Amino acid sequence: MATLAPSPARPGRGRELALLLLALAISTYAYAQVGLAMEGRLPADFVRYSVGFAGLALVLHILLRVRAPYADPVILPTVVLLNGTGLAMIYRLQLRYQVSLPMFGSIASRQLLWTGVGIGAAALVIVLLRDHRTLRRFTFTAMLIGLAALVLPLAPGIGKAEGGSRIWIRLGSFSFQPAELSKILLAVFFAGYLVTRRDTLSLAGPKILRLQLPRLRDLGPILLAWLTSLGVLIFEKDLGTSLLFFGLFVAMLYVATDRPSWIALGLILFAVGVTAAHTAFSHVRSRFDIWLHPFSSEVYNRDPGGSGQLVKGLFGMANGGLFGTGWGRGRPDLTELAFSDFIVTSLGEELGLTGLFAILLCFAILIQRGMRTAVGVSDGFGKLLASGLAFSFALQVFTVVGGVTRLIPLTGLTVPFMAAGGSALVANWMIAALLLRISDGARRPAPATNEIDLAPILAAEAADAADAAKASAGDAP
Amino acid sequence: MNELAVTFLRLSYLLLLWLFVVAVLTSLRRDVYGLSITRRRSRTPRTGRGRAIVKAPLDGPTSAAQPLRDAPTKVVVASGPLRGTTLPLGAGIVIGRSSGANLILDDEFTSGRHARIMPDAQGWILEDLGSTNGTFLGRDQVQGPVRVHAGQQVRIGQTRLDLARS
Numbered sequence: 001m002a003t004l005a006p007s008p009a010r011p012g013r014g015r016e017l018a019l020l021l022l023a024l025a026i027s028t029y030a031y032a033q034v035g036l037a038m039e040g041r042l043p044a045d046f047v048r049y050s051v052g053f054a055g056l057a058l059v060l061h062i063l064l065r066v067r068a069p070y071a072d073p074v075i076l077p078t079v080v081l082l083n084g085t086g087l088a089m090i091y092r093l094q095l096r097y098q099v100s101l102p103m104f105g106s107i108a109s110r111q112l113l114w115t116g117v118g119i120g121a122a123a124l125v126i127v128l129l130r131d132h133r134t135l136r137r138f139t140f141t142a143m144l145i146g147l148a149a150l151v152l153p154l155a156p157g158i159g160k161a162e163g164g165s166r167i168w169i170r171l172g173s174f175s176f177q178p179a180e181l182s183k184i185l186l187a188v189f190f191a192g193y194l195v196t197r198r199d200t201l202s203l204a205g206p207k208i209l210r211l212q213l214p215r216l217r218d219l220g221p222i223l224l225a226w227l228t229s230l231g232v233l234i235f236e237k238d239l240g241t242s243l244l245f246f247g248l249f250v251a252m253l254y255v256a257t258d259r260p261s262w263i264a265l266g267l268i269l270f271a272v273g274v275t276a277a278h279t280a281f282s283h284v285r286s287r288f289d290i291w292l293h294p295f296s297s298e299v300y301n302r303d304p305g306g307s308g309q310l311v312k313g314l315f316g317m318a319n320g321g322l323f324g325t326g327w328g329r330g331r332p333d334l335t336e337l338a339f340s341d342f343i344v345t346s347l348g349e350e351l352g353l354t355g356l357f358a359i360l361l362c363f364a365i366l367i368q369r370g371m372r373t374a375v376g377v378s379d380g381f382g383k384l385l386a387s388g389l390a391f392s393f394a395l396q397v398f399t400v401v402g403g404v405t406r407l408i409p410l411t412g413l414t415v416p417f418m419a420a421g422g423s424a425l426v427a428n429w430m431i432a433a434l435l436l437r438i439s440d441g442a443r444r445p446a447p448a449t450n451e452i453d454l455a456p457i458l459a460a461e462a463a464d465a466a467d468a469a470k471a472s473a474g475d476a477p
Numbered sequence: 478m479n480e481l482a483v484t485f486l487r488l489s490y491l492l493l494l495w496l497f498v499v500a501v502l503t504s505l506r507r508d509v510y511g512l513s514i515t516r517r518r519s520r521t522p523r524t525g526r527g528r529a530i531v532k533a534p535l536d537g538p539t540s541a542a543q544p545l546r547d548a549p550t551k552v553v554v555a556s557g558p559l560r561g562t563t564l565p566l567g568a569g570i571v572i573g574r575s576s577g578a579n580l581i582l583d584d585e586f587t588s589g590r591h592a593r594i595m596p597d598a599q600g601w602i603l604e605d606l607g608s609t610n611g612t613f614l615g616r617d618q619v620q621g622p623v624r625v626h627a628g629q630q631v632r633i634g635q636t637r638l639d640l641a642r643s
Contacts, residue, residue, distance in 0.1 A: 015504045022500060026493050033486050074501050081497060326487035351491065358494040365501055 012073030013065050019077035020061055024054045027084020030327055034092040037328030043091070049112065053084060056119045060126075067126050068440035072373060075439065078366045079417055079432045083115055083425075085359065086418030088327065089339070089346055096333040107339060107420055114422035118429030125433035132438045136381045139192030146185030147228070149178035150245075154235055166236045179232075179241045180427035183248070183392055184434070190249055191384035194256035197221075198380075202257035213261050222262070225249040226269045233277055239284065240413035244395055246270065251391045252384055255374075291409040309336045313345035313404050317356075324352030340419040341412065345404050360401070363416075367394045370435050376442035386438045389431045548600030549627040549640035557584065557636030565643075569595040572633055573606070586610045586634030594625065601625050601640075610634060 028050040035043035043049065057080045064071050091108040129135070135142075153159035158169045169176055194201070205215035229246040232238055250266030277284040286305040293299050294307035294314075301308075312335040319330060332338045332346030339346070348356045370390025374383045396413050403410040414421055416428045552570070554562040559582065564570060570579035575589040582591070588608035595602050604622040605612040612619045613632040625631070631638040 012504075019497070019500060019504065022493075022497050026490070026497055029490060029493065033490060036486070037483075074505060077497075078501065323487065323491065326483060327490065329483070329487075351494075354491050355494055358491070358498050361498050362501075365498075365505075 011069045013061075013069060016064070016073035016076055017061060019074065020057060020080060023077040023081035023084065024050075024057060026081060027053065027088065030085060030088035031091065033327035034088055034095070035328075037326065038092065038095050052112070053087070053115070056116055060119055060123055063123055063126055064436065067130075068436055070440045070444040071436040072369050072439035072443065074365060075369050075432060075436055078362050078369075079429070082359070082362055082366075082417040083118075085347070086343065086415075086420075087111055087115065089332075089343055089350075089418070090420050092328050092350075093333050093339045093346065095328075110422070111420050111425070114425045117422070118426045121426050122429040122433035122436075125430050126437060129434075129437055132382050132385065132434065132441060133379060135188050135385070136192050136195075139189055142185040142192070143189040146182040146189055149182035149185065150228075150232060150241075151235075152178045167238045167241065177421070177423035179238070180423040183244065184389075184427060184430060186245065187248060187252070187385060187388040187392065190252045191381050191388055193221075194252055194384055195380040198256040201253065201262075202259055211261050211264060212259070213265070214257075214259065219265075222249070222253065222265060222269070226273065230273055230276075233273070233284075234281075237281075237283060238412065239287065240399065240411040243399065243411055244392060244413060246273075247395045248388055248392050251395075252388045255387045256380075256384055287409045287411075291406060294406065309342065310404065310406070310410065312336070313338075313342045314406070316345045316349035317405075320349035320352045322353050324348075324350050324355055326350060340414055340421055341400070341410075342404060343419045344401055344415055347418075360397070363393065363397045366390075367397075369439070373435060373439040373442050377438055378442070382438050382441060386435060386442075389435060392431070393428075544598070545600040545626070547626045547628070547642070549625060549629075550643050551641055552580065552594070552631075553639045553641050554580075555630070555637045555639045557582070557634075559636065566594060566596070566601060569593065571606075572638075573608075582634060582636050584634040584636060587636070591633055592619070592631075599624075603631065608633075 031049060032042055032046060035041060035046065057076070061076060064076065087108070090111050094108040097107070152169050153166050155169075159166055167177055167179055169178055201214060201218050201221075203215055203218065205213045205218070207213065225246060229242040232245065233242040246266070246269075250262060253262045253266070254260070274284075278288060279285075283305065286302070289299050289302075290305070290307040290310055294311050299307045300311060316330065316332050316335055319325065324330070327350055330346075330349040332342075332349045335342045335345060344356070347359060351359075367390050370386055370393065374386035374390065377383055377386060393416050396416055399408065399411045399413045400415050402408040403413075414424055416431075417425065550566055552564045552566065554560055554564075559580075562580075564580050571590055571593045572578055572580045572582065572587075573589050573591040574582060574584065574587045578590060588606070588610070590606045591608040592603065592605050592612040595604065601624070602622045603612070603614060603619060603625045605619045614623060614625065615630060625640055627640055627642040629640050631640065
C-alpha cells in the first residue's frame, strides 16, 4: 500500500543560493570574455563590477531569507542571470561604440547604476510589502496614478518625443518612461477590479456560432480598455505600450472569468484597431511594409522608417549560426539600437541559436514560476496579479523576439531585464519582487490548527525533570 | 589568443548557460511531479508528527505484547438502518454521523464523532469520543478506553454492532 501526499513546501533558500552563485559566475564569465576578446585583457573595472553585482544580488538573497523565506527559489537566480547577460552585452557594445560614437560612452555604466537602483527598488518592495493583499486596498488609487502616468508624456513641458514616440518625461537632466511604472499599477488595478466583478463578467449572454458570449451590457470595461490603448497609439504613437496594455487586460479578464469568448472578443477588437491604425497612420503602415518586404530596396532605403535595422539584425543572427561567434567577436554594433530594441539579435549573433534558446528558456522558466505562483496562491487577487505580471513578461518577450525574427511587425517593446533602459529595468525588478512576495504567500505552509506540537512541552518537562534531579542531588550531601 | 582558446571560451560559456537551465529544471522537478509517494511498510497506525499517541490502559501487563486470540477483525451491523453491513477494522475506525467517519450512522441518537475502535499491540480498544448518548459494550456504558473481544456487542444509538473474527 502506498500513500500519495503533496510534497511539503520547503523554503528552498539553499537551492536559491546555489543557483544564484551559478548565475553570478556565468554573468561574470561573460563580462570577462568580452574584455578578453576585445581588448586582450580583463575589463578595467572587472573586480568592481563583479563584486558590486554579486554583492547586490546576495543582499537581496539575504533579505529574502529574512523577509520572505518561502519565496520561489528560482525567480531571483533567473532574473540575475538575464540582467547580468544584458549588462555584459551592453558593455560589449559600448566598447565598440566608443570608437565610432563617443556619445554612447556611458551607456554600460548607466545600466549598471540602474541595475543597482532596480535591485534597491525590489528590496524596498519586499521590505515594505509584508502581504500582497495589502495592494488590493489601493485598487482605484493604482488606476488613477497608472492612467495619469500613461498620459503624462503628453503634458507640455515635461513630455518629450524620441524616435517618433512621445513616451518620455524629462525632469531636469533625468528622463523616465512612466508607462513602465503604469504597467505595474494597472496590473494591480485590473486584479483588484476583476476579482470583485468577475462573477458578473462571466455571466452568459447571447450565443453565436457555438461561442457563449458575455452579456452585451458587460462589454463596457473591455471597450474602455480598448479605447484607452487606441488613445495611447494615436496620441503617443507608441505601438508597444498600447499592445501591452490591451493584451494584459484581455489576459487577466480571461483568467478571472474562465471564458474563452473574452479572448475571441479581444482578438476581434485588436484586429479592428490594427486595421484602423494601418489605414490611418503612416508609421504603422511603414512597420507593416518593413515586416512584409524588408529586402526590397525601396523599403530598405526609405528614410526614416527603412527596414535596414531589421535586416541587419537578421544578418547578424545568420552570422552567429548555431553556436555564435563568441562574446566580443561578432559585429552586433552594426545594427541600430543593438543595445535596446535589438539586443536579442546581438545575443543571437554572439551566442548563436544555442545560447539564444537557453536565454529564451530562462524567460520561459520565469514566466512559468509566475503562473505557478498564481496557481498556488489562495486568494483571487493574488492569483490575478501574479498571472497578469507573468503574462506581461510573456507578451513582451513574444512581441520583441517575434518582431526581430519577422514573425510579427516590430512594436518597440523591449526585452525585460536585458535591454538598456533604466525605467524598464527598475519596473521589471519591482515586478520580480512582487512575484517573490506573492510566491512566499503561496508556498508558506498553513499554520497547524488541530495538531498540538508536543516538542516544546516535552522539552519543558525534560528540563523540569533535570532541575528536580539537580535539586535532589544538591540536597543529598 | 589562438583559435583553440577562442573555441574553448565560446563553447564553455554556452555549456555553463545550459548547465544553469538544467540546474533550474532539476530543482523544479519536485514541483513538476508534485506528489511524494510513501510506501507503507506495515499496518501500524500512522501517527502524525507531534501528535500525542494515546496508550490505552490494558487488561494484562504491557510486556506480554502477543496479539490476543480472540481479537476481532471486523464489525457487523446487527440491527438498525445499516443492518447487514460489514466493515473490516483495518487501521482503526471512527463511528458517527459526520461524513468524516468510517461507519456513518444516520441516526438522531448518534453524535458526529461518536466512538472509535483503535488497534494496539494486543488487539482492539473501544473508546467513546464524548458522545451525547453514550456507547455501550454489552450492558455497560463505556467509560474511557476498553479492550474488546470477538463476540461482544456494541450499541451506539439505535444500532447494534457485533464484533467478529472472519
